[in-house]
Amino acid sequence: MNISADPWVWVAALCSIAILSSVFKDTRVYQAAEHIFVGSGAGYAISQAYRNIVIQGWRPITDDGRWLLIIPMLLGVLLYSRFIKGYEWLSRWSMSFLVGAGAGISIYGIYNSNLLAQIRATMVPLYVAGDLGATINNCILVIGVISVLLYFLFTVSVKGPLKHLSTFGRVMMMITFGVSFGNVVMGRISLLLGVLETIYGEWLGLIP
Amino acid sequence: MDKLVNLDRRIIYFVMLVLVSLPLLSPLGIPLLITQGTRDMYEQLDAVPAGSRVLFSINYDPTSAPDIAPQAVVMLDHLMSNNVNVALVCFSAAGPNLIEGLMAPHLAAGKVYGEDLVNLGFIAGGETAIRNFGRDVIGTAKADYHGNDLKSMPILDGVTDVRDFELVVVFHGYNPGVQEWIRQVQGPLGIRLLAGVVSVSVPEVMPFYTSGQLAGLTQGLRGAAEYELLMDKPGTAVAKMDAQSLGHLAIIFFIVIGNIGYFSTKGKSKANKEGGEN
Numbered sequence: 001m002n003i004s005a006d007p008w009v010w011v012a013a014l015c016s017i018a019i020l021s022s023v024f025k026d027t028r029v030y031q032a033a034e035h036i037f038v039g040s041g042a043g044y045a046i047s048q049a050y051r052n053i054v055i056q057g058w059r060p061i062t063d064d065g066r067w068l069l070i071i072p073m074l075l076g077v078l079l080y081s082r083f084i085k086g087y088e089w090l091s092r093w094s095m096s097f098l099v100g101a102g103a104g105i106s107i108y109g110i111y112n113s114n115l116l117a118q119i120r121a122t123m124v125p126l127y128v129a130g131d132l133g134a135t136i137n138n139c140i141l142v143i144g145v146i147s148v149l150l151y152f153l154f155t156v157s158v159k160g161p162l163k164h165l166s167t168f169g170r171v172m173m174m175i176t177f178g179v180s181f182g183n184v185v186m187g188r189i190s191l192l193l194g195v196l197e198t199i200y201g202e203w204l205g206l207i208p
Numbered sequence: 209m210d211k212l213v214n215l216d217r218r219i220i221y222f223v224m225l226v227l228v229s230l231p232l233l234s235p236l237g238i239p240l241l242i243t244q245g246t247r248d249m250y251e252q253l254d255a256v257p258a259g260s261r262v263l264f265s266i267n268y269d270p271t272s273a274p275d276i277a278p279q280a281v282v283m284l285d286h287l288m289s290n291n292v293n294v295a296l297v298c299f300s301a302a303g304p305n306l307i308e309g310l311m312a313p314h315l316a317a318g319k320v321y322g323e324d325l326v327n328l329g330f331i332a333g334g335e336t337a338i339r340n341f342g343r344d345v346i347g348t349a350k351a352d353y354h355g356n357d358l359k360s361m362p363i364l365d366g367v368t369d370v371r372d373f374e375l376v377v378v379f380h381g382y383n384p385g386v387q388e389w390i391r392q393v394q395g396p397l398g399i400r401l402l403a404g405v406v407s408v409s410v411p412e413v414m415p416f417y418t419s420g421q422l423a424g425l426t427q428g429l430r431g432a433a434e435y436e437l438l439m440d441k442p443g444t445a446v447a448k449m450d451a452q453s454l455g456h457l458a459i460i461f462f463i464v465i466g467n468i469g470y471f472s473t474k475g476k477s478k479a480n481k482e483g484g485e486n
Contacts, residue, residue, distance in 0.1 A: 120419070191274050
């Protein structure tokens, strides 16, 4: 056992234990650690935001003379007008700009990468000569996509054999949700392991 | 059976804590299969010639770091040992200090800041920032995390857009992350993009790997462990996978006994109800 002499490792370990104490009870120690976390996180975010404004906005204007950057800077300032009674409407200009520019930038990418490329990826041969695994995978992929799309077909009543395909689509989605939940469990255990590594390894020196 | 249904949650937590702690302190060496996504990732990074440039986009924060940081650590080790230069950037405010932590052991080992590694810091703006960075690396980042001029750094000599990097690896903890990189940079510019993602995001990102939009994909802590095995340097991620496996067994066990208890008491309550009606 080789306990760390670094005070920050002690702070990290004790705060981790304080947060974990909520498993047993909502204690004052837990609340204190939670407030420290929220406060330090907010403070850090503000410092990074300030740095960004200086590097991305202020210096290019003052040092390089890029005066057009005053426009986005002003739009940014206008966002805070919602806190001034009677001038709340000014913040809508900034919001309109953000929403419009954001949508414009995203639309092409969503159609191209999320829709067209994904549709193209489902156009696969249903029989791959000499590769049974690929054949099965491709069949599952194609039938899975069609059945799930069919499940969400609300404009006409799905009857007969198509209803079975629609039910198969529901089963496929259930399997997908199960996979998602399994990954969530895996991720949460990883987070626990990270905390335990700090406590056992960095703090107590128990991990070789 | 009533006891099974009303099992004190603290017992579950305690059993879980014991089961995941033991392998951490004394690894068991449970075998681990290596997925094709991790193999692709390893082969792509291993093939990068010495002296080339690779870009790491660190899109995670301390809360998701235990699941994904081991991937970034082992891949950076791999590239540094192959004398590949790595520029690191982030699009979340918590990123710059995480990047400093990733670079620290390599700088202490003799790698030169500005030549072998650089911290491009946090660039605000989410998807828009990723788009602009992809098309104008230096013009968007403007300065490194410490405020140094990027034009004077040998690692970025001749860089205009991200196509001047051999590969781009996105480490995805939350958005903006892989999807934004695919939408704004990989699709329009046709770069080779690889991704390391947190376990939670695997189902969301997997279609992009199967479609070929991602050239490699590593999944959470497991991905880091697989990569360590491919490098033949089993480390902390491999040890943690033993704990993962025992944790999963514990959860399966509790799900099974919970269901046994539920169905037993369900039959009992049904019988009581029928008895009451008679």
